[in-house]
Amino acid sequence: MSIEQRRVALVDLLDRLLAGGVVIGGDLTLSIADVDLVRVDLKALISSVSAEVPSPWGRPL
Numbered sequence: 001m002s003i004e005q006r007r008v009a010l011v012d013l014l015d016r017l018l019a020g021g022v023v024i025g026g027d028l029t030l031s032i033a034d035v036d037l038v039r040v041d042l043k044a045l046i047s048s049v050s051a052e053v054p055s056p057w058g059r060p061l
């Protein structure tokens with residue numbers, strides 16, 4: 001069965017993405033008359049956390 005013909009539920013897709021982790025990135029620029037006023041660079045790592053995979057930041061103090 002090819003990928004185009006397979007149907008995957010949204011919940012299953014989110015479960016697969018969170019199990020492996022997802023990196024999301026983007027740029028947002030607000031400008032007026034071709035003058036950049038504000039630039040925001042967004043980067044996020046989304047992943048599930050379990051007892052087998054500890055947090056990279058360690059335990060809070």
